[in-house]
Amino acid sequence: MAAESPVVSLRAVTKMFGSARALDEVELEVRRGEVVVLLGRSGAGKSTLLRHVAGLQQATSGGLTVLGTEVSTARERELRRLRRRIGFVFQGFQLVGRLSALENACSGALGRLAGPRLGLATYPRAVRRLAAEQLDRVGLSAQAYQRADTLSGGEQQRVAIARALVQQPQILLADEPVAALDPSSATTVLELLRGIAREEQLTVICSLHQVAPALSFATRVVGLRSGRVFSDQQVSEVDEETLARVYGAAE
């Protein structure tokens, strides 16, 4: 792979749900180290786009290359290998509530481990150490042995980030990671994500609901409207008018 070739590239990707068009001929290239924020109204197709990049959903038509893998033609095994290299942070955290924070973080390593794991003790020592380090990094080493469903929302999302980091990913996808959080936890989580992205030189694609945090977080802002890329600007070039139209009712 040449150094300047994009890590993620979508070519005319279309996704139909029945007769509804969730993604409509989306064209998008993301380069290494970029932090892209997706903006768009509810139903614009943000989650669907992220799921496609992670190989969790298959496009109806079009081409999608992620980290050199052609997703649309990949077999399940190749997709698994690809997903291993992509961290995914969800709006609803999606932790296993009855397991401890540490075990949830460890589960990020499942993709590179063979066979099932039952309990913390069944993970290799190196994974446990890595998971503990990542929990420490998100500021939760004190809560490592607490059950995930007893943590606050902000803490749960930080555990989910630790889980993604244990994957040691090259791309980090985040789908409205702070929508379920109160403003102060939201700020903590976004700052954490930004710091990590910079330190690790991660490529980040993150959907957000609000414009202000997007502008301080992103290097590039992509506006989606009805499944189409409506605007695509570097953060320095973003103008209010375009963003208003991303959310605007009329064309």
Next chain:
Amino acid sequence: MRARFALIALAALGFWALADLTLKAGPSLGGIGQAGGFLRRAWPLDFPPLGEILTQVGRTMAVVLLATLVSVLLGGALAVAATVGRRFTAGASRVALTAARALPDVVLAVIFIRFFGLGALPAVLAMGLHSAGMVGRLYAAAVEQADRGPQEALRAVGAGRIQTFCTAVLPQVAPSFLSIALYRLDINLRISAILGYVGSTGIGTELAMAFGRLDYQRGMAWAVVLFVLCALTEISSGAIRRHGIPARLCKVVAVGGVLAVGWAIVASGVLEVDLAGNWLETLTLFWPPTTAGAELGTALLTTVQVALAATALGALVAVPLGSVAASNVAPNRFVYFVSRAVVLIVRSIPELVLAVLFLLIAGPGPVAATLALAVGASGLLGKLVADSTEQLPPSPALALRSVGASRLQTFFGATFRQGVPDLVSNLLYQLDSNLRAATLLGIVGGGGIGLYLLQAMRTREYAVVTMILLLLFAVVLSLELLATRLVRRIR
């Protein structure tokens, strides 16, 4: 509308069956007068020495524990394959689960006895296979209801299906898996007692032998032992189901469980297998299936009638009883507690004990079986009715209360009507369970197809056993398919 129609149809079928059965029984029903005589002959109860009781209790529990273990392992594996497997595996596993459910355990027991000889193994295998279907269906439902969020997250991590299941699903469903296994343990205990009649080991066999030599004092004593055992098991498993196992005791319980299984393998004597000759030769005894001139069709009809009549009779008691045992209908706390207690006690009497009582009082035949099953059904149905009534949304009832309707008007105007779909699905569940029980009770003396099964076993007409197996399989399967469709439609 559909639900009400189904309810009326079920009631009509039930009472037709009841009328037909009593009509056929006719004069022989004079046995009610024997009740006094029987009680005189059974009193005082003659309990065997404590050591003997403990040995038989141990054997019974060992068989039941192993059968439940088989069903949890087999049913669990099929449930996992049915829910997380690829399309073909999942489909095949669902078919296997449905087939296992429709397998009549007692017929299986008869067949396995021919292969492995008398003892614990046939009972363990027969009950294990049948309950695997039951357990597996409930396990699959639990997996389907598990939160999908963590599963998607692990898929995104690149985990495989089994890895995702173990990390994201198993911790979520573990409590319900345990409670389903305990629930099945209760049921298997009751069934194992009846399997004693076809030559398993444990309390059922002792009971059968005592009644066989007309030793009612000893027989009833064993019935009391069985009742107490069932009640104790139900109380303790109920307590575990409600409160779960505290995290700090998990390790102790796990070690205890492994030790218990080891003990059960030794105590039950499953390993003492008496391989009866050449298996291939034995197999040919079972094929081709034949009726050998026996009127199996009529007998099967009788069994179905017993199930229908017992369900209808049971419902007659269970609907009022279960309604007042629901906290949102009960007029006061006293009625609530008394009716809940009645339901609990009736439900914990094992079918075999009921059957033996009614057979001795009313004389052998389908009427006694119907009465025994009806009592059992009123307990179980009563609980189901009470529980589902408590789940009903309160708003329609509140609306009626607020316009000044009386308690009774509210019940019939809102609560009962809302509850009809639940009632129909509970009735169908009860009918299904009664159909299996009616077959079992036939062996004890309740007539119907069970009687022919016992005869075929005694006369070694194994081709007839195969025929009975196929007939019962077909009837149970069609009832289940019908019930599933009906329940889906009236929802």
